[in-house]
Amino acid sequence: MSRLPAPVVRARAGFVARFGRAPTRIAYAPGRVNLMGDHTDYNDGLVLPCAIGCGTAVAMGPADDGCITALALDHGAASDQFAPAPPPPPLASGHWANHVRGVWAALTGDQRATLSGLALAISGDVPQGAGLSSSAALGVALATGFAALLDRPMTAAQRALAAQRSEHDHVGTNCGIMDQLVSAAASAGTASLIDCRSMAVTPAPIAPNIAIIIAHSGVVRELAASAYNQRRRECAAAAAHFGAASLRDVTPDQLAAAQPALDPQLFARARHVIGENARVTAAVPALASGDLATLGGLMRASHAALRDDFAVSTPQVDALVEAINAMIGAHGGARMTGGGFGGCVAVLCDAARADDIAARIASEYQRPDGQPPLVLRVTPAAGARLYPGE
Numbered sequence: 001m002s003r004l005p006a007p008v009v010r011a012r013a014g015f016v017a018r019f020g021r022a023p024t025r026i027a028y029a030p031g032r033v034n035l036m037g038d039h040t041d042y043n044d045g046l047v048l049p050c051a052i053g054c055g056t057a058v059a060m061g062p063a064d065d066g067c068i069t070a071l072a073l074d075h076g077a078a079s080d081q082f083a084p085a086p087p088p089p090p091l092a093s094g095h096w097a098n099h100v101r102g103v104w105a106a107l108t109g110d111q112r113a114t115l116s117g118l119a120l121a122i123s124g125d126v127p128q129g130a131g132l133s134s135s136a137a138l139g140v141a142l143a144t145g146f147a148a149l150l151d152r153p154m155t156a157a158q159r160a161l162a163a164q165r166s167e168h169d170h171v172g173t174n175c176g177i178m179d180q181l182v183s184a185a186a187s188a189g190t191a192s193l194i195d196c197r198s199m200a201v202t203p204a205p206i207a208p209n210i211a212i213i214i215a216h217s218g219v220v221r222e223l224a225a226s227a228y229n230q231r232r233r234e235c236a237a238a239a240a241h242f243g244a245a246s247l248r249d250v251t252p253d254q255l256a257a258a259q260p261a262l263d264p265q266l267f268a269r270a271r272h273v274i275g276e277n278a279r280v281t282a283a284v285p286a287l288a289s290g291d292l293a294t295l296g297g298l299m300r301a302s303h304a305a306l307r308d309d310f311a312v313s314t315p316q317v318d319a320l321v322e323a324i325n326a327m328i329g330a331h332g333g334a335r336m337t338g339g340g341f342g343g344c345v346a347v348l349c350d351a352a353r354a355d356d357i358a359a360r361i362a363s364e365y366q367r368p369d370g371q372p373p374l375v376l377r378v379t380p381a382a383g384a385r386l387y388p389g390e
């Protein structure tokens with residue numbers, strides 16, 4: 001068996017230290033990097049993420065005090081306690097325990113959970129605010145653990161939807177389904193092509209000559225939520241212009257024909273989404289065949305559309321992407337990844353040059369926050385799983 005993820009080891013040790021007994025199980029779910037297809041998921045579109053080797057673990061065991069007690073080992077062992085029923089209300093906006101309450105509420109819903117009590121210890125190593133889906137990792141780990149605990153068979157898609165409902169109802173982020181679904185359903189060694197309309201997840205092979213690197217811009221994603229929700233509204237308004245359920249149903253020809261009548265900003269938003277779906281479709285065979293020249297063109301076009309048409313990049317992220325593209329040349333490329341407004345850049349490059357490129361990014365890029373560089377080479381990881389507690 002491969003080595004245990006570090007958060008699993010920490011969550012188990014923290015559980016034992018605080019509760020004085022071993023947990024019965026430990027649920028773990030990974031963060032993600034998206035290789036192609038951003039701001040397409042809530043438009044019923046296509047995405048191409050892969051799970052990464054950082055994630056969140058939740059150690060769980062029964063308690064006899066009639067309460068659910070959750071311990072955040074990475075927040076100074078802060079704790080939250082609530083009754084299993086009725087579904088718990090959220091705490092103040094931004095409180096870490098809203099994930100725990102939200103996923104519990106999403107799973108138990110209208111039925112009264114009969115439980116003598118439950119103890120949880122949580123630990124993770126996904127960098128926060130980096131656009132690598134630390135919240136989806138937590139939500140999916142909780143959904144996976146709770147489903148096992150309640151003895152409720154749930155598919156990866158159902159666990160992803162429960163984690164997404166928690167984000168919408170308790171956390172206050174109106175996110176799409178990409179992050180939760182890849183965290184729940186990824187296969188090790190491949191990316192995942194996800195059709196966000198049908199929720200079908202298809203493993204997308206990555207040729208061995210391709211390496212994936214992520215580099216943090218050092219801009220922590222703030223104010224992202226309000227701009228994200230605004231983009232969602234703009235996309236819905238653009239789809240409504242076409243009488244379409246979503247931008248997934250609008251063709252490039254329809255878009256071109258509508259340009260004179262469509263508000264220029266809505267036109268630009270739609271052009272990004274429609275083009276980005278096509279870029280995901282083109283990236284899948286290029287990833288499988290190791291065609292770095294094609295991927296390089298797609299990465300550059302995607303970044304330009306996210307920057308110019310969708311307006312979700314920042315000058316620092318643009319500068320980092322340009323510097324990496326200059327290092328790589330025609331064999332691969334870089335783009336922002338995830339929601340935008342800071343966070344990480346995704347890089348596809350020649351595996352033989354990957355260590356050199358990673359070292360150059362780390363030595364040449366000055367983060368605006370003065371923090372040390374965060375440059376990681378990614379081995380695509382498997383989705384959520386359970387480990388025994390003992």
Ligand code: GLA
Pocket residue numbers: 037038039040041042175176177178179338339340
């Ligand atoms: C965030 C959201 C996702 C997705 C991306 C942009 O990560 O959580 O649902 O919309 O932004 O692709």
